[in-house]
Amino acid sequence: MKRLVILGGGESGVGTAILAKKENFDVFLSDRGLIKEKYKQLLEEHGIAYEEGQHTEDLILNADEVMKSPGIPKKAELIQKLEEKGVSILSEIEFASRYTDAKIIAITGSNGKTTTSSLMYHILKQAGLNVELGGNIGKSFAKSVAENNFDYYVLEVSSFQLDDIKTTFKPFVAILLNITPDHLDQYNYQFDLYAQSKFRITMNQDENDYFIYNLDDPKTMEMIDQITIRSIRKPFTMMDAAQDAYANNELFRVNETNGDFSMNVNELGLIGKHNVSNSLAAAVAAKIINIHNEDLKRSLSDFKSVEHRLEPVLTIGGIDFINDSKATNVNATYFALESMTKSVVWIVGGTDKGNDYNEVLPFVKKKVKAIVCLGVDNQKIVDFFSPYIDTIVETNTMKDCVEQAYKLASKGETVLLSPACASFDLFKGYEDRGDQFKENVRKL
Template sequence: MKRLVVLGGGESGVGTAILGKKENFDVFLSDRGAIKDKYKAMLEEHGITYEENQHTEELILNADIVMKSPGIPKKAALIQKLKEQGTSVISEIEFASRYTDAKIIAITGSNGKTTTTSLMYHILKQAGLNVGLGGNIGTSFALLVATQKYDYYVLEISSFQLDDIETFRPDVAILLNITPDHLDEYDYSFDKYAQSKFKITENQSENDYFIYNLDDPKTVDMIGGINVRANQNPFSMRDANQNSYANNEFFFVNDSDGGLKMRIDELSLIGTHNISNSLAAATAANILKVRKESIKKSLMDFKSVEHRLEPVLTIGGIDFINDSKATNVNAAYFALESMKNPTVWIVGGKDKGNDYEELLPFVKKKVHSIVCLGLDNHKIIEFFSPYISTIVETNNMKDCVEQANKLANKGDTVLLSPACASFDLFNGYEDRGDQFKEEVRKL
């Protein structure tokens, strides 16, 4: 019996352990921190041995195969030891993909993954297909493979999950964009991070499809040096010669049988970046032979993702918007770009090597006050104080929302779009967004 050791007792770890048990592995799960009660209950229900608050090396180094959760750094000493002794260290998506022959639509990119993945799932579900949603969103892919029988999987995939693949091969891969993010994990090399994103297509064959954004400079810069065997389907908002193209007025996905055409104002998602995301999803749906009318209807009635440019309330003529999912500069860029009114911007958290330069044009034009929400805000204050006269610091959500409300005038927008990770003050971006909504409701 082969020994599978799972490192990390969160969603992906527990899903892998359950699938491993089902596939007759001798499974052991180890987490250096505490495991949540809900996950412990799942492990116990399936009779899986586990430990928490420690990694016992002799129980780990004897593994035939190790699944490491995406949150564990590649540089961790234990991972280095495993690799030195030649043990295969893989990600959950790699492990799960070995036990399903369903069609896989995999979506990666620095920004827009969750929205595009949710939209893709919505389109396929509305079209009546037997489809599961997982990966970096909702339920782990491994748990779905262990417990469900879907014909299609739509997966949101991070660069960390792609780093540890060996044979993972999606039928349709979508690369939305590549902007600097998580560079601390890639030796501060943008190229290394970009190569990681391109791993989504490395095992694809000429029977598969690779959809990518022709307007994204880094993608275009890199693609020449990558051996892409899959059918390439670029989409663009600049090059009208592409089959998948949108401008400010119309949206097209052209093919040999008439294609799909609709007006931009019919799309349910707002903002230029979301037209691009919609284009990617529509291109994939068309490849999968979903009826044009069905794609169109789904693009029109899709409800946006929680914590992503989510309108909360309008109080005293002030709009409050929750974009807590904007954990990097590029995501905040899209949020600021889509602001129509004078803005009070809530920013800050755990900095990931941020460069705020690209936000300056929007900040100068649209933002009149900044509310910092974080334990260490010096970088934000230093960078923006020459341009914004009102910058206040807060270290909890209650003060933050009260300060923002005081600074806003009727007709303004208060935008929570932090451009940073949330782990200095919160349990995650969802917790940050939920607290924001709760404090706004108390105003």
């Protein structure tokens, strides 16, 4: 009996444990922190051995294979020891792929992958296909494979998950939305290494599979010829009208061998130029899967934005409050500011990931009238923006932050929470940050 050790007792770890148990592995799960009660219950129901609050090396280093949760850094001492012993380390998406024949639509990118994955799932579900949504979006792919029998999976995949695929994870359709600097602390601060991780989504594809990518993304286009890609290439663009998948400010179209599709951009359910691009990627995939034009148009029109991603909260006294807490890097905030049409009071701050704010400066100069910092240490933000923005306020609770933003905004303006930083200095995660924002806005 092969021994599978799972490091991390969250959604992906527990899901993998349940699938491995079903497939007759000797399973052991170890989490250095505390495991949530709901996950402990699942482990106990399935009779899976586990430990929390420590990693007992004797019980881990004797594994045949190790599934590590995406949050555990490659540099961790335990991971180094496993590698020295030659133990195969893999991700949940790799392990689960062995046990399903479903067609996989995998979506990666520095920004927009949650929105695009949710939209893709919505399109397939509305068209009546037997489909599930999973991966990085918060539902375990492995657990679903263990318990259900879907024909299609739409998976949001991160670079960390792709780092630990081997030979099995092979999407029928792979979508790479964009590559901008993120998580560079995990890639020796080398942008190329991070970009190569994203391209691993194509690694096991063959000539019967499809690779959808963004012609307008500079890093993707710089790297694409350095990578061996065997699948059928399907680019999309908002710059080159000669391409099959193209959109501008008015027109949205995809020409495929199985028929052409077009609609007006203003009929799309999602707002913002970046979301036109995301919708285009999803539409290309939908045409590959033979979704009927009327179903595709309906789904693209009635899809609403994902929670914590440019999510309209309330309009109070003529001031719009928008929750974009999922913008945990500068590029995500760039897209948020780009899509703003009114004067903005911008809430920014949190745990800095080596941010370079020059990227958003043109939008800040043009659209932002005041900045409210929300973080333990806001010095970098204050120093960078004070030459350009007269009003910068520092706060370290969400209640204070929302009240200050409300005071600074006037009728016809927008209060935008788009922090450009991770949330762990003050919150449990970006969801907690977004939920607290919405709760405090409702109390105004």
